[in-house]
Amino acid sequence: xxxxxxxxxxxxxxxxxxxxxxxxxxxRLRAGRGDVIDEPQRxxxxxxxxxxxxxxxxxLGVAEQWPTALAxxxxxxxxALLLSPGGKTxxxxxxxxxxxxxxxxxxxxxxxxxxxxxxxxxxxxIAVGRIGCLLxxxxxxxxxxxxxxxxxxxFGDGVGRHPTQLYEILFLLALAFIxxxxxxxxxxxxxxxxxxxxxxxxTAIDFLKPQxxxxxxxxxxxxxxxxxxxxxxxxxxxxxxxxxxxxxxxALT
Amino acid sequence: MPRLLERVNFPKLVTVLAAIFGIALGAxxxxxxxxxxxxxxSVLPLGIVELVVMVLSAVGLLISLTVWGVASALGKTAAxxxxxxxxxxxxxxxxx
Numbered sequence: 001x002x003x004x005x006x007x008x009x010x011x012x013x014x015x016x017x018x019x020x021x022x023x024x025x026x027x028r029l030r031a032g033r034g035d036v037i038d039e040p041q042r043x044x045x046x047x048x049x050x051x052x053x054x055x056x057x058x059x060l061g062v063a064e065q066w067p068t069a070l071a072x073x074x075x076x077x078x079x080a081l082l083l084s085p086g087g088k089t090x091x092x093x094x095x096x097x098x099x100x101x102x103x104x105x106x107x108x109x110x111x112x113x114x115x116x117x118x119x120x121x122x123x124x125x126i127a128v129g130r131i132g133c134l135l136x137x138x139x140x141x142x143x144x145x146x147x148x149x150x151x152x153x154x155f156g157d158g159v160g161r162h163p164t165q166l167y168e169i170l171f172l173l174a175l176a177f178i179x180x181x182x183x184x185x186x187x188x189x190x191x192x193x194x195x196x197x198x199x200x201x202x203t204a205i206d207f208l209k210p211q212x213x214x215x216x217x218x219x220x221x222x223x224x225x226x227x228x229x230x231x232x233x234x235x236x237x238x239x240x241x242x243x244x245x246x247x248x249x250x251a252l253t
Numbered sequence: 254m255p256r257l258l259e260r261v262n263f264p265k266l267v268t269v270l271a272a273i274f275g276i277a278l279g280a281x282x283x284x285x286x287x288x289x290x291x292x293x294x295s296v297l298p299l300g301i302v303e304l305v306v307m308v309l310s311a312v313g314l315l316i317s318l319t320v321w322g323v324a325s326a327l328g329k330t331a332a333x334x335x336x337x338x339x340x341x342x343x344x345x346x347x348x349x
Contacts, residue, residue: 012280019272043264050271051318058278088279 001160004153006137014132022125029117033181036112045114048104049097056096061088064219065141067212090126091202091220094195095227113188115195122194123176127169134165144208162208171201196231199224258328263321270314277307 035042062069065087101114133142137155144162146152152160175197179190203217203224211218217225280303 012276015276015279019276040264043262043268047264047267047271050268050275051314054271054275054278057275088275 001152001154002163003156004134004137004163005156006139008136008139010135011132011140014135015129018125018127018129018132021128022121025124026117026121029120029181033117035117036187037110037114041108041110042114044104044108045101045110048100049118052100053093053097056099057088057090057093059096060092060220060223064089064211066214066219089220090129091199091223091227094122094198095223098195113191115188115191116185119179119190119194120176120181123172123179127172127176130165130169130172134163134169141211142209145210164205164208167205167208168201171205172198192231192235196228199227199231203228257320257324263317263324267314267317267321270310270317274307274310274314277303277310 030042037045098115105111105114130142133140134153137143138157142165143155144164146159147162148160149162151163153163153166154160175194179185179194183190185193203221206218206221206224209218211220214222
């Protein structure tokens, strides 16, 4: 067993570092490879993503711990509900941010796909933030179930657990490598592959986490399944519209 | 009010406030948990700081979003709206 202990103070430090690192990578990529929209539009998209992410991550984070949240609500302890530990989840942040950006793009009539530039910064930023989750240990809701594997970690209670945070860091680094800008992909595809891969990963890895279940999965997994379903519908629409455009294009040539 | 859009960079302001609010929100919950487990003696002041940051950033975020929305709406109205459709285009009459 690898001793790690529980150090919750490091969580906000690494979360902040994750934002800073993600933004630094974003700036570097944008400066190097350019952007499909101008700077004011980009910042509006980022603002929408940030607000949507905060709301989505908190809503799903509280919903994930629904027995605690329900007990706090029934007892009228709104402060306890507001300050419930952990209480934020990356899946909710990604889905909330994505939906908010789509709404703002519709309002502002932005037709270009804007998510590709966020893929590598998100991979790196989340990976850095996950170091804080690992160090927070039992104070964070991201630790794994008990295991006797040689790489099991001890968060201070003498129980060996799956280091699910480390698994995710490795997954994100691999995903960043696969989806690196060196790989040529049509506009918008990179973000959708990232989102679909991450949601599929979380659906799988969350089986290793001791969270309250609803019909065999936790609420984050259900949100992942819903997100994957939505991505599937969007992919089907894209394919359908591409097929409809094809005969007209073929007739012109 | 529309000039406010040129003077204040609302998207950047909202992004920064949302990030601060998000960090404080998570940190505050974590500190509350640690406080509950270890009687809170050593972490209570930190929890209060986090709570103050959380409340201030939330209020700032709400105000910024409201002012941004109102300024954008007024800006659109003042500019006549980009989507205004002219039913009768009489520009040709001036030519003859």
